[in-house]
Amino acid sequence: MTALLRIEDLTLGIKDEDGVTPILRGISLDVAAGQVQGLAGESGSGKTITGMTVMGMEPAGSVTSGHIWLEDTDLLALRGKELNQVRGQRVGMVFQDPSASLHPQLTVGSQLTDHVRYHLKLKRAAATDLACDWLERVGIPGGRAVLRRYPHEFSGGQRQRIAIAMALACSPGVLIADEPTTALDVTVQAGVLALLRELVDTLHLAVLFVTHDLGVMSAIADNVAVMHDGEIVEAGPREQVFTNPAHAYTRSLLASLPGAKGGLLSRADLETLGGGW
Ligand SMILES: Nc1ncnc2c1ncn2[C@@H]1O[C@H](COP(=O)(O)OP(=O)(O)OP(=O)(O)O)[C@@H](O)[C@H]1O
Numbered sequence: 001m002t003a004l005l006r007i008e009d010l011t012l013g014i015k016d017e018d019g020v021t022p023i024l025r026g027i028s029l030d031v032a033a034g035q036v037q038g039l040a041g042e043s044g045s046g047k048t049i050t051g052m053t054v055m056g057m058e059p060a061g062s063v064t065s066g067h068i069w070l071e072d073t074d075l076l077a078l079r080g081k082e083l084n085q086v087r088g089q090r091v092g093m094v095f096q097d098p099s100a101s102l103h104p105q106l107t108v109g110s111q112l113t114d115h116v117r118y119h120l121k122l123k124r125a126a127a128t129d130l131a132c133d134w135l136e137r138v139g140i141p142g143g144r145a146v147l148r149r150y151p152h153e154f155s156g157g158q159r160q161r162i163a164i165a166m167a168l169a170c171s172p173g174v175l176i177a178d179e180p181t182t183a184l185d186v187t188v189q190a191g192v193l194a195l196l197r198e199l200v201d202t203l204h205l206a207v208l209f210v211t212h213d214l215g216v217m218s219a220i221a222d223n224v225a226v227m228h229d230g231e232i233v234e235a236g237p238r239e240q241v242f243t244n245p246a247h248a249y250t251r252s253l254l255a256s257l258p259g260a261k262g263g264l265l266s267r268a269d270l271e272t273l274g275g276g277w
């Protein structure tokens with residue numbers, strides 16, 4: 001299968017008065033359409049920075065090398081207007097905290113419609129229809145009345161669903177999801193994971209899914225990469241990495257999981273919990 005998103009030997013350092021601190025030390029990952037590439041690893045290993053760099057949102061002072069191919073466009077080489085077009089339109093992102101994508105003082109409808117009007121150049125009526133369709137698709141029914149509500153008038157799980165709608169409304173091929181369910185409680189978490197998986201399968205998204213939670217990872221990812229100190233120390237199909245980890249670091253991550261099943265969720269668990277929010 002050919003990769004839609006191909007990260008090739010990505011290095012990133014952050015420059016300050018004392019020199020350049022290395023953060024990413026040669027990351028390579030291929031993500032095909034319809035596949036979830038999980039990215040695990042302990043706090044500070046570089047997961048978020050990897051995702052942010054794909055979005056062109058690396059920290060100020062970053063020095064990068066390598067390539068981030070989205071089909072035949074090298075995202076790492078884009079600047080300004082070209083980068084803005086890619087961001088949001090060809091690559092969407094969902095963050096741990098949905099407030100990062102939703103403005104508290106604007107209605108959900110105005111944010112969704114402004115976003116699609118800007119990127120897709122739609123007229124107001126078409127943008128409103130698209131916004132309604134998307135809210136329904138992510139499990140928030142209620143039609144136009146919902147568009148007039150503010151983010152705080154929804155539950156945490158609903159806000160994350162709205163953030164997902166926002167990330168996908170312009171039909172990007174790639175989605176970066178950085179700990180999208182970490183702030184939610186467990187049943188709500190399973191519902192949002194089930195929604196994400198369904199969207200990946202129906203829209204054939206290539207997803208980079210960052211989480212430090214191997215239980216969440218086992219439920220959603222097709223392939224798993226484990227990061228340690230800015231490097232990928234292990235990568236492979238989910239079953240292989242979970243049942244036969246090659247690297248001592250991965251074994252220690254797995255051993256630290258709580259619960260009888262080692263804290264791992266299965267696809268079947270997701271399906272049973274899927275409706276919960
Ligand atoms: N804006 C920044 N300026 C300087 N260093 C940064 C910045 N953001 C992150 N770092 C450093 O980069 C490294 C990787 O951080 P990153 O946020 O990618 O980790 P992470 O794997 O996502 O961790 P977590 O699981 O806690 O979210 C860390 O050492 C962090 O201190």
Ligand SMILES: [Mg+2]
Nearest residue numbers: 047048049178
């Ligand atoms: Mg992070």
